[in-house]
Amino acid sequence: MKIKDFSEKDIRQSIKKKIKPRIINKRSAHNKGYIYLKGKVVAKVKIPNEHPRIMKPSKSQYIAASLRLTEEEFNALIECTLTGAMYYNKLSKLGL
Amino acid sequence: MKKSTKDVSVQIYPMLPIGSYAGGDVKQSIPLEEFEGSAINDKIIQSESSGTLLVYSVLNNFISDLNKRVQKLEKTPQVVSTKIFELASNTYTLKSPVDVVLKTYPEEIIALVPDLEVYGEGINEMDALNDLGMELIDLFEDLNSFGDNELGKYPLKWKRIINSLIEKHA
Numbered sequence: 195m196k197i198k199d200f201s202e203k204d205i206r207q208s209i210k211k212k213i214k215p216r217i218i219n220k221r222s223a224h225n226k227g228y229i230y231l232k233g234k235v236v237a238k239v240k241i242p243n244e245h246p247r248i249m250k251p252s253k254s255q256y257i258a259a260s261l262r263l264t265e266e267e268f269n270a271l272i273e274c275t276l277t278g279a280m281y282y283n284k285l286s287k288l289g290l
Numbered sequence: 291m292k293k294s295t296k297d298v299s300v301q302i303y304p305m306l307p308i309g310s311y312a313g314g315d316v317k318q319s320i321p322l323e324e325f326e327g328s329a330i331n332d333k334i335i336q337s338e339s340s341g342t343l344l345v346y347s348v349l350n351n352f353i354s355d356l357n358k359r360v361q362k363l364e365k366t367p368q369v370v371s372t373k374i375f376e377l378a379s380n381t382y383t384l385k386s387p388v389d390v391v392l393k394t395y396p397e398e399i400i401a402l403v404p405d406l407e408v409y410g411e412g413i414n415e416m417d418a419l420n421d422l423g424m425e426l427i428d429l430f431e432d433l434n435s436f437g438d439n440e441l442g443k444y445p446l447k448w449k450r451i452i453n454s455l456i457e458k459h460a
Contacts, residue, residue, distance in 0.1 A: 218432055222410075222424040226432065236442035238407070238432075240425075252367065252395040256402075256409055290442050 197251045197258060197265045200272045202242035205249055205257065208271055209241055212278035213261070217241065229261075231282060236290035237262055262288055367393040367400075372415075377423045377456070382430065385457050390422065406448050430456045 209215065215227025215238075229237040239260040242249060249257075258268035262285060270276035373387040392415060393400045401418035402409040408429055410422025433441070433449040441449060 218428075220428045220431065222421060222428050226428060228432070231442065234440055234442045235436060235445045238429075238445070240409075250395065250397050252393075252398065252400065253411065256400070260407060290444065 197254045198269050198272075199248045199251075200254065202245040202247060202249045204272055205254065206242045206244060208274075209239060209257075209261075212271065212276075213239075213281055214278065215239060215241075229285070231285050231290060236285060262290070364396055367395050369393050372419075374419055374423060377427060378420060379423075379427060381459055382427050383457050383459065385455055388426070388455055390419065392418065405451055407444075408448075426452065426456065430458070 209227060210217070213227070213229060215229045217225050217227050219225045224243065225241040227239045227241050228235045229239065237260060239257060242257070254268070255265070258265055261268065261271070261281075263271060263281075267276055267284070271281065370392050372390050372392055374390055375384065375387050377384055388403060391402045391404060393402060398411055398413055399415055399418040400409050400411050401415070401422040403422070403426070406426075406429065408422070408425045410418050410420070410425050412418035412421050429448065430452050433445060433452060436445070436449075438446060438449070
């Protein structure tokens, strides 16, 4: 399954709302979110800006990979069927 | 009930086809009602010179197949490798050139360091590489703000790698 067309804003909001990463903003154009599991940083993700334009799959695939999600799981995350709890459960199973 | 058909001689443009679409005359059965319908004007025309019927439906399939292949190729990024030698900073320098994968998509370019799972993006190579440089500095600062015991196995690996690549000057 391919990643669907989502706006940058929707992707940003889903990541912030469900995954709740620690967000750091420095030099680069995008915020970085550091994802914790059991008190340790296990992943990082470049968080899109608050923009209504559609994010191209060429870019969203890297966000999905950063989050350790398949394309299907990434779609589910943005479309609300994958909850934050389910996401962290998946991360813990990955042994990160 | 079997449909009535009319055998027509089909001439395929000899300069276009390759492989299964090799040029030459072939026989094709076309349903009679289709042959007589108005839609046939879109598919078949009478050649003025030879009287051979040119069946555009055959070519349309060929062109459609080619279009799909072109679209697939356009979605596949062109990938080249390059290096960055400098960071746009007086505080941070590279200890050695960093290998970068440049992926060119129709809309943008992604500059990627796979080992660090870090990428920059831009509308051209320069933008993408500059953005990557900023990302590398941010990553260096971020990871070094964490103690090793705060990092999982991958972030710890990134920290080791980036510390071997970047040097901070006072």
